[in-house]
Amino acid sequence: VKMDAQIANVKFDGLFINASGVHCQLNNDLDELQANTFVAGTVTKSATLASRPGNPRPRYVDLAHGSINSMGLPNQGFDYYLNYALTRPSKPVILSVAGLSVAENLKMLTQIQESSFDGLTELNLSCPNVIGKPQLAYDFQATEEILTAVFSFFKKPLGVKLPPYFDLVHFDQMAAILNKFPLSHVNSINSIGNGLWVDPVTESVVIKPKNGFGGVGGAYILPTALANVRAFRMRLNPAIKLIGTGGVTTGADVFAHLLCGADIIAVGTQLQVEGPLVFERLTNELAAIMDEKNYQDIAELRGKLKTL
Numbered sequence: 001v002k003m004d005a006q007i008a009n010v011k012f013d014g015l016f017i018n019a020s021g022v023h024c025q026l027n028n029d030l031d032e033l034q035a036n037t038f039v040a041g042t043v044t045k046s047a048t049l050a051s052r053p054g055n056p057r058p059r060y061v062d063l064a065h066g067s068i069n070s071m072g073l074p075n076q077g078f079d080y081y082l083n084y085a086l087t088r089p090s091k092p093v094i095l096s097v098a099g100l101s102v103a104e105n106l107k108m109l110t111q112i113q114e115s116s117f118d119g120l121t122e123l124n125l126s127c128p129n130v131i132g133k134p135q136l137a138y139d140f141q142a143t144e145e146i147l148t149a150v151f152s153f154f155k156k157p158l159g160v161k162l163p164p165y166f167d168l169v170h171f172d173q174m175a176a177i178l179n180k181f182p183l184s185h186v187n188s189i190n191s192i193g194n195g196l197w198v199d200p201v202t203e204s205v206v207i208k209p210k211n212g213f214g215g216v217g218g219a220y221i222l223p224t225a226l227a228n229v230r231a232f233r234m235r236l237n238p239a240i241k242l243i244g245t246g247g248v249t250t251g252a253d254v255f256a257h258l259l260c261g262a263d264i265i266a267v268g269t270q271l272q273v274e275g276p277l278v279f280e281r282l283t284n285e286l287a288a289i290m291d292e293k294n295y296q297d298i299a300e301l302r303g304k305l306k307t308l
């Protein structure tokens, strides 16, 4: 079964990447994914200029049908990931940046522009867990302003990581903004921000930061992820590709994301829970579904979701 995709000048020989934040903080984590036959590319942990320890622990918990996290952007610092991208990969590396200010984002993007990096860059506009900082992509004016500033000098392929939206008018408004820019891709969705999990035994929240509020991932968020992928596929210029992220735990979930229009698929919570073997399982489960339906190539079904 043919499973590949292209975003800008980058060819992915397969469908799967990790979701930024999972299995991608250190070189060894990234190398392990790069070496995995069923992984087509890797995304680095979103970077800030300086390294960060992140929020106090416990800051990640697996739940019955997903996860909750308030990591707080722990990372080794931008140079670490740029170096990785420049020296190590056999497969595509997507560099994720999440500066704490517009200036910090522009500084990192300038360094990428001036470097020999020729892969994809992803501007994370949706981190929900930096205390005191909003998810930037919920501010449409600020989003348009930062993309205008970025594209005034950044000439390499650039995508954005978006939070989930929950209102069709917001899809219209956000897509209208994104269509103004020569984006390589949109990665949708990030975790559903500021969920809360309560442990009835301890009568307590389960993560320490932010009084227990954190981003929700995993099966809980699949309907929201599918809606966002579909909504943006229907609204964005075809030249803007889609990375479908959120709620993938089975081959059927992958198939659903593809029907909604995803070009490649990112796996987060289920990678955290199951480890890198998840990619072989998802590949096999998807291939079985495609065989059963007599599809030879993903291109035959991508974006072909039917309505009633």
Ligand SMILES: O=C(O)c1[nH]c(=O)[nH]c(=O)c1I
Binding pocket: 021, 046, 069, 070, 071, 072, 073, 074, 098, 124, 126, 127, 128, 129, 130, 190, 191, 215
């Ligand atoms: O807390 C985090 O580090 C984090 N957690 C998320 O769920 N999404 C993000 O984009 C980030 I930057």
